[in-house]
Amino acid sequence: MLHLYPEAELVEGCQREQADYQRALYKQYYRKMYAICLRYTDNSDDAQDILQEGFIKVFKHIKKFLSQGSLEGWIRRIMIHTSIEHYRRKSRYFMVDINEAKGIELNTDALSNLSRNEILMLVQKLPAGYRTVFNLYAIEGYSHKEISLMLNISIGTSKSQLSRAKGLLRSQIGQMDLKATGC
Amino acid sequence: MMDQKTRNWLQKEFEHFEAEPEVDLWPAIASRIQASGKVRRKWIAYVSLAASVLVLFGLAWILQTPNISKVGNIVQHIPAADSMKPQQVPSRTPASPQIAQIEVIEHQEVLDLIPQNRQLPTKHAAALVSARAEKEASNTEDLSQITSAKLPIEDAQIVEKPSLEKARLTNIDHLTPSTFIKVVAPTKKHIATVEEKKAKSQIKRIGSKTKLDLNELTLENAIVFVANGLNRLANTPVSISMEEKEGESLKTYSFRLKNFSITRKQYKKIKKQES
Numbered sequence: 001m002l003h004l005y006p007e008a009e010l011v012e013g014c015q016r017e018q019a020d021y022q023r024a025l026y027k028q029y030y031r032k033m034y035a036i037c038l039r040y041t042d043n044s045d046d047a048q049d050i051l052q053e054g055f056i057k058v059f060k061h062i063k064k065f066l067s068q069g070s071l072e073g074w075i076r077r078i079m080i081h082t083s084i085e086h087y088r089r090k091s092r093y094f095m096v097d098i099n100e101a102k103g104i105e106l107n108t109d110a111l112s113n114l115s116r117n118e119i120l121m122l123v124q125k126l127p128a129g130y131r132t133v134f135n136l137y138a139i140e141g142y143s144h145k146e147i148s149l150m151l152n153i154s155i156g157t158s159k160s161q162l163s164r165a166k167g168l169l170r171s172q173i174g175q176m177d178l179k180a181t182g183c
Numbered sequence: 184m185m186d187q188k189t190r191n192w193l194q195k196e197f198e199h200f201e202a203e204p205e206v207d208l209w210p211a212i213a214s215r216i217q218a219s220g221k222v223r224r225k226w227i228a229y230v231s232l233a234a235s236v237l238v239l240f241g242l243a244w245i246l247q248t249p250n251i252s253k254v255g256n257i258v259q260h261i262p263a264a265d266s267m268k269p270q271q272v273p274s275r276t277p278a279s280p281q282i283a284q285i286e287v288i289e290h291q292e293v294l295d296l297i298p299q300n301r302q303l304p305t306k307h308a309a310a311l312v313s314a315r316a317e318k319e320a321s322n323t324e325d326l327s328q329i330t331s332a333k334l335p336i337e338d339a340q341i342v343e344k345p346s347l348e349k350a351r352l353t354n355i356d357h358l359t360p361s362t363f364i365k366v367v368a369p370t371k372k373h374i375a376t377v378e379e380k381k382a383k384s385q386i387k388r389i390g391s392k393t394k395l396d397l398n399e400l401t402l403e404n405a406i407v408f409v410a411n412g413l414n415r416l417a418n419t420p421v422s423i424s425m426e427e428k429e430g431e432s433l434k435t436y437s438f439r440l441k442n443f444s445i446t447r448k449q450y451k452k453i454k455k456q457e458s
Contacts, residue, residue: 017216017220019213022213022216023209023213026209026212027209030204030208030209031201031202031203032199032200032201034201034202034203034204035197035200035201035202038202039197044204044205047204048204048205048206048208051204051208052208052211052212052215055208055212056212056215056216056219059212059216060216060219111189111192111193112192116196116197116200119193119196119197120200137190138189138190138193138194139193139194139197140194141190141194
């Protein structure tokens with residue numbers, strides 16, 4: 001039975017490197033963080049690697065956590081950055097600089113018919129660069145300026161990556177609709 | 184571009200999205216954390232150990248007192264008289280408290296500075312005979328102990344031993360008699376120059392030259408003489424209060440060092456200057 005500690009106590013315990021608190025923190029957040037990792041990867045193995053690396057970073061740097069923001073937000077940011085680093089290491093051409101941004105729209109109506117797992121599956125099928133920008137912009141809520149700083153790319157590249165991601169998602173949703181209707 | 188409504192919908196949809204990994208990752212994470220902790224602790228232990236060793240070596244190096252047995256021609260061993268009972272001088276002579284303190288611990292008349300088998304020059308022999316005659320006239324002393332008198336003995340000596348290390352490290356109460364500094368006699372050459380000067384300037388000059396005239400061998404002179412010797416070593420002024428005693432012709436003043444310290448750097452500098 002997992003004991004739920006108050007956040008402050010959990011942080012203090014982890015800062016003292018007490019195994020019980022570390023385990024409790026992991027158990028409290030690992031599902032949410034794994035879901036984030038899945039969005040930034042195209043397979044569960046990579047997601048698990050990122051989750052593991054991310055939590056090791058969390059425990060390593062938790063002494064720097066000042067309790068000014070939420071612990072979950074702080075862990076989430078670590079996971080996102082770990083995901084980005086993971087794909088930077090993995091792919092030399094993680095982000096291709098494309099300056100043309102086409103105005104492709106992705107409507108809520110098109111997405112609302114899909115379950116979360118279906119959306120996740122579609123996002124995972126995107127190329128790494130598109131997927132990352134889409135996740136950062138559409139789901140995490142970062143601006144293109146913030147994304148450009150995080151990924152060390154231009155704002156235009158961020159916009160174009162997002163645009164292409166939406167285009168791919170639309171075509172994938174269309175294919176799914178076609179399959180569903182049996183045409 | 185993606186409209187804000189779609190963005191909000193996606194954010195809301197994935198806000199509480201959770202998924203379960205296929206395997207339990209905690210054992211791997213825990214072992215990695217423990218391993219990194221062990222490495223860090225091990226590293227800290229090694230660094231601490233290395234720092235401790237460095238500190239110990241540093242302390243040993245600082246505390247290592249140089250051997251001053253070769254402090255130039257002013258230091259030479261002469262056996263002190265063992266036939267006379269030392270007379271305690273009550274005065275203490277506080278000096279510069281940070282660096283050196285000289286304490287007069289013994290005021291001793293020395294009448295056998297010249298060994299028995301040494302052939303004395305004629306004038307010295309005459310002086311010795313004269314001294315013996317004086318003592319005989321007073322008829323109160325054991326004549327066998329009178330072997331020399333007011334004589335210009337050839338070399339100036341500070342008898343010093345052992346190293347200053349003990350003097351610095353130990354309390355004065357724990358010092359052995361061998362840590363005494365004894366001012367015994369001046370050089371012949373020095374006597375000639377000293378005699379031309381007045382008493383105060385003699386003291387000053389004696390101090391600067393680190394030579395001492397046996398004829399001027401007062402407690403004051405002796406202290407200045409020793410203090411100057413220490414100053415040359417410590418490169419630091421030593422102020423001394425003194426008590427002068429009149430009367431006797433040949434005297435030995437014994438001193439010992441108290442809280443005296445000298446760094447290796449200072450010592451090397453002095454030695455370099457001397458050479």
